[in-house]
């Protein structure tokens with residue numbers, strides 16, 4: 255068989271097959287290409303100590319039942335990681351009102367950050383009002399209206415992206431990878447100039463918070479799509495290794 259510096263047509267065919275298989279799996283599971291990277295699933299014993307990765311800048315976050323909870327006006331930042339997009343799962347606590355969960359990007363300090371929250375207003379049956387703020391539950395991000403209403407939801411994966419001065423919040427209210435609601439608002443130049451690089455979470459009213467991630471979209475389940483992809487590659491690699499001996 256033709257051999258050039260150890261490469262054979264057999265190797266090339268197998269390499270193409272491997273790449274094609276991975277591409278087909280990605281096409282069948284498009285959420286993999288936009289998946290967030292899990293930073294914290296909060297799956298550890300109950301504690302008011304959020305762990306070494308978190309700095310509770312104000313208020314109190316705690317671990318409760320494998321999720322994060324917060325008291326009022328709390329904000330915490332995740333150390334060692336920066337980015338312009340993050341995401342988290344939110345679940346309504348039916349016992350508290352009002353209540354919110356916020357994603358925080360560009361954290362410099364409590365007064366200077368992009369702070370976008372989903373909120374249960376007083377008397378509401380669930381989350382429905384989305385606020386775009388500059389600072390911890392602070393001032394309007396930009397000018398004009400600072401909130402938008404969507405149909406009431408009890409749970410969602412919320413993803414926040416900052417592109418230039420434009421903040422965009424995506425809501426996936428049934429966790430299937432498809433976005434039900436996208437909301438955007440443009441901040442002022444001075445807002446953008448005041449931002450830092452930290453990322454984090456805000457909370458009010460003991461909401462349920464889980465699966466904080468860098469980037470947007472769902473966190474791939476290790477037993478489903480990503481497992482299939484990894485297994486396929488592993489299987490192909492083993493077959494290739496055996497046939498080359």
Ligand SMILES: [Ca+2]
Pocket residue numbers: 301302303304310314315316
């Ligand atoms: Ca705490």
Ligand SMILES: [Ca+2]
Pocket residue numbers: 295296297320321464465
């Ligand atoms: Ca969890």
Ligand SMILES: [Ca+2]
Pocket residue numbers: 426427428429430431432433434
């Ligand atoms: Ca959806």
